[in-house]
Amino acid sequence: MRLCTAICAALLGATAASAFAAIDSTAATDILQKNNCLACHAVDAPLVGPSYRAVAKKYAGDSTATDKLFHKVRDGGTGVWGQVGMPPNAQISDADLQSVIAWILAGPPEH
Numbered sequence: 001m002r003l004c005t006a007i008c009a010a011l012l013g014a015t016a017a018s019a020f021a022a023i024d025s026t027a028a029t030d031i032l033q034k035n036n037c038l039a040c041h042a043v044d045a046p047l048v049g050p051s052y053r054a055v056a057k058k059y060a061g062d063s064t065a066t067d068k069l070f071h072k073v074r075d076g077g078t079g080v081w082g083q084v085g086m087p088p089n090a091q092i093s094d095a096d097l098q099s100v101i102a103w104i105l106a107g108p109p110e111h
Ligand code: HEC
Pocket: 032, 035, 036, 037, 038, 039, 040, 041, 048, 049, 050, 055, 069, 072, 073, 077, 078, 079, 080, 081, 082, 083, 084, 085, 086, 087, 089, 092, 100, 104
């Protein structure tokens, strides 16, 4: 996994127009779990909220997505994916939130 951090960072850098440090799936899952995101989201299937792969697809090529989603997850909101809203997520650190959003937008890998 340490090796992946270096290699994946290079691969992600080629596809994701993101200024944030790339993290591997183990680190991302860790952050998502710690902050309760996985109670409402899965990588490849909609739960309460959209799957992270659907999010990656929706915002592919949108250079404002990182910033937009950072504030959306931080403040919560509704109406993009349906009637169900996401509550604000105040507990997650800025660095962790930036990292997982970069990971989501890069397109979470198959498991
Ligand atoms: C209580 C359930 C819940 C939790 C907890 C939750 N979400 Fe969500 N999330 C949602 C719902 C519902 C939506 C769809 C909102 C909408 O349609 O605008 C959403 C949308 C999103 C989106 C897409 C936003 C958009 O506007 O397209 C991202 C990215 C996201 N969540 C990431 C996260 C992350 C990261 C966490 C953890 C810090 C998290 N979510 C925690 C329910 C949740």
